[in-house]
Amino acid sequence: MRSKRAVILEQLQAVSLTDDASFDIGEAALLLAAFDHPGTALAPYRTHLSALADDARHATTRLASVGVQVMALQRVLLTRHGYSAGEADPASWGDVDLIDTIDRRQGQAATLGILYVHAARAYGAAIEVLNFPQSFLVRLTARGQRVIIDPVDVRRTLDAGDLRRRLKLLQGQAAEVNAAHYEAISDREALFRLYNGLKISAIAAGTLPRALDILEALRVLVPARSELWWETGVLLSRLGNVSTAISTLEAYLSAAAPASGRDQIEDLLKRLRARAP
Structure with missing residues (x-):
């Protein structure tokens, strides 16, 4: 009989074999978190991820403006499902326990960002994670407009000045934002x-x-x-x-x-x- 760890590895392998366009970030993050939660049944978490996706599909479409999409995602994640961010601390961006975040309805940039990307992908949004150091920032594009969002503070978007200040906080006053920081990663x-x-x-x-x-x-x-x-x-x-x-x-x-x-x-x-x- 296979161990639960072996089953999780097998399921993660199935996700990893998909191409980037079909890659399911919510399922992959859930499986990665499951390694630290031996014995935890994943079905309720998959049901929750499906509910987030369904709610997002009913809340907006990829044809809506970026402002409308951002507000719709806020309603789904923050209002309907009660998510909130822990204390905003750039050093905590690496908190990646999706199971704990779903249980507590509270997380940091990484897990909240994963949930935003998961919900937005459900309705076909043009959303991507940015190549910004020590941060999980997402960019939403629609109808010729782009906005950059920090998942721990989604009520405001980030401009060039915000990114410059963030980078200096993380890497020192000599650091400067360059084109690579605006590139998307899978x-x-x-x-x-x-x-x-x-x-x-x-x-x-x-x-x-x-x-x-x-x-x-x-x-x-x-x-x-x-x-x-x-x-x-x-x-x-x-x-x-x-x-x-x-x-x-x-x-x-x-x-x-x-x-x-x-x-x-x-x-x-x-x-x-x-x-x-």
Whole structure:
């Protein structure tokens, strides 16, 4: 009988195999959160996500102005379903527990942003996550207009001055906004960045088993990223599981033809084999 973790990984793999246009950010975020909630039934959360999508479809359309769409999304998320933001703190953007956010109807930029994107995608909105550092900002486009929204403060939109001030707060007074910060990233990439941040925090805290768990989920979400497999080998070896590290990396190289990073992985394998008993 398969473990619940194996079932979640299998379901996450099914989501990850879809192309970016069909990628379901709500379902993927729910499955990623499920790793920290063993035994929690996901059906009620999927029902809630479906309700958000249905309500958004009834509230507005992609043909409405950006102002009308923003107000409709506010009514759905804030008024009808009672969501609110925790204390606005740029450093807390990486809070990614969607299950906890749905339970409490309160979250930070990442989970609230995921819910806004999920609801807006339901009616075909042109909404995208921006490539802005340490922030989960979304841009909504309609009828020749664009607005940038911070999910923790959706009652106002952000202009160039707001973004400049935010960047300086995050990276220092010398930082300046450039064109790259206005570029869109895929929903999949947004989730990868969030969970990669969790992995980095786990490594910094010395909780390597936790980091390995996150890496396992990330390898399913974005299997083509060879650096995730290299990091897995390194962490396994640091925990003394050299044989497992070797077999994991060998299996990856035999099953895939990484576009980059192969030499780095083969070099790590060479060093691990020299250490193997």
